[in-house]
Amino acid sequence: xxxxxxxxxxxxxxxxxxxxxxxxxxxxxxxxxxDKIIDAKHSYIMPGIIDPHTHIRDMGQADKEDWLSASKAxxxxxxxxxxxxxxxKPPTVDLNTLNQKRKAAKKSLVKYRFNVAATSVNxxxxxxxxxxxxxxxxxLKMFFAGSNSNEFVNDLEVIKRYFExxxxxxxxxxxxxxxxxxxxxxxxDFSNPTIFDHNLMRHRECAVKGTEIALKLAxxxxxxxxxxxxxxxxxxxxxxxxxxxxxxxxxxxxHHLLINEDILEKxxxxxxxxxxxxxxxxxxxxxxGINDGTVDFIGTDHxxxxxxxxxxxxxxxxxxxPGLETNxxxxxxxxxxxxxxxxxxxxxxxxxxxxxxxxxxxxxxxKGYYADFIFINLDKKWEIKAADFESKAKYTPFEGFTGxxxxxxxx
Ligand code: DOR
Ligand code: ZN
Numbered sequence: 001x002x003x004x005x006x007x008x009x010x011x012x013x014x015x016x017x018x019x020x021x022x023x024x025x026x027x028x029x030x031x032x033x034x035d036k037i038i039d040a041k042h043s044y045i046m047p048g049i050i051d052p053h054t055h056i057r058d059m060g061q062a063d064k065e066d067w068l069s070a071s072k073a074x075x076x077x078x079x080x081x082x083x084x085x086x087x088x089k090p091p092t093v094d095l096n097t098l099n100q101k102r103k104a105a106k107k108s109l110v111k112y113r114f115n116v117a118a119t120s121v122n123x124x125x126x127x128x129x130x131x132x133x134x135x136x137x138x139x140l141k142m143f144f145a146g147s148n149s150n151e152f153v154n155d156l157e158v159i160k161r162y163f164e165x166x167x168x169x170x171x172x173x174x175x176x177x178x179x180x181x182x183x184x185x186x187x188x189d190f191s192n193p194t195i196f197d198h199n200l201m202r203h204r205e206c207a208v209k210g211t212e213i214a215l216k217l218a219x220x221x222x223x224x225x226x227x228x229x230x231x232x233x234x235x236x237x238x239x240x241x242x243x244x245x246x247x248x249x250x251x252x253x254x255h256h257l258l259i260n261e262d263i264l265e266k267x268x269x270x271x272x273x274x275x276x277x278x279x280x281x282x283x284x285x286x287x288x289g290i291n292d293g294t295v296d297f298i299g300t301d302h303x304x305x306x307x308x309x310x311x312x313x314x315x316x317x318x319x320x321x322p323g324l325e326t327n328x329x330x331x332x333x334x335x336x337x338x339x340x341x342x343x344x345x346x347x348x349x350x351x352x353x354x355x356x357x358x359x360x361x362x363x364x365x366x367k368g369y370y371a372d373f374i375f376i377n378l379d380k381k382w383e384i385k386a387a388d389f390e391s392k393a394k395y396t397p398f399e400g401f402t403g404x405x406x407x408x409x410x411x
Contacts, residue, residue, distance in 0.1 A: 004034035005411075008045040008375070010365060017045065019371040019411065027367060040375050043408055044342065047350035047363050048080025048372040049328060052115075052138065052174070053228060053251065053299030055320065056082070058104045060089025065304040065322075065392050071109040072390035073302070073324040078407045080110055080372035081362065082302075082324075083138045086117035087149045093117045094125035095132065102136070111372070113138035113357070115174060117150040118162045126162075130169045138357045139172045139226065140165075144210040145180040145202075147274040148303070148318055152180050160217055167223035172249070172356065174226040177210030177235070178202055178275055194314050195264050199276040204232040207275050211235045215242040223247065226356070229301050231256045231275040233285030240294045249296040249356045250289065254323060254330050255397065257286045257298075263397055269310050269317040271397040273303070290340055290348070297352045300327045304393030322391040326398050329382050332405025336378060373411050380406040 018026035057065040086092035118140040289295040303320025354363025
């Protein structure tokens, strides 16, 4: 099957893009013969979003989300590939559970990779997975603190062993760097906490502490690490400083970039997430990181929970909210506001993800690359209404936000 997209705007020029099976085979002005011709009507073409941070759930938590609902949400948000996180039921900790997940993922409408849990009890199982040379495992995921999570690791020797493994198999370790001892220490001060205490319990120092530990160890060992959902200014400063000598990559989420604890008055537990929403100063610091190149990519941290769970009292309500269907809209709106260029957005949502996780022939619109692309209209207005989400989690702290710039078509 040959498809010709005509009248696309690529690199500020009107061009035609020919796709044969799943590969881009021509870009230019010729009107190539094709089985199907699709008129892009002068809309911008950009690589589909590759989201390295998605909690799909399914299996034991299919009531929260499954691969079909998550991938429908992905398509609505312009995401053509997502990386699933391992803190599922059952958790992705060995070949057996990875195979269970592979089976569940067959329902997916978009491409995917898996992140495998690195905990203190499954090291040998992770070795077995890596020795099987899987082509669908993107990274190891390690939690330095509990967070609806796989077992957390605070033992430096264990972390070191995984970093050595990461170097040996050339696979990145994605780290949730909030440090458990620190979270426990700060949380102990609150006997009857509310959502307004979340940012103090999971104190900014805790994220900084874990990031510093990871950076120092990765500096010694030389492996690739990803600082997941970077949320505070000091973390970003450390990453900026260590980037010169350490193979560290920096992920931010749209929520840590665009909203802060001020919104909690309005959204309550719907804004409960780990790491917590921080301050407007932290928003600004993350923007600086976007603009000076310290931030490498955007992850949605799509973390669906049931609305009934989010309505529980603060200490019972789980952390996380859906992000697949808000990311592209919110970020295109930032392009419209002049806060970043479309070129930089493309780097952050696809090109850099493909580079860091070594996804060959992904993340660019070029001849020989996979035809994972989307079309956008920068003038299209939107209002975020969670009731319209494809995700089973029909709530968001961005409810009622309005803006401009939206998806119009996905290849
Ligand atoms: O808010 C969060 N939710 N942070 C995490 O680290 C895990 C995630 C989840 O799986 O719900
Ligand atoms: Zn996450």
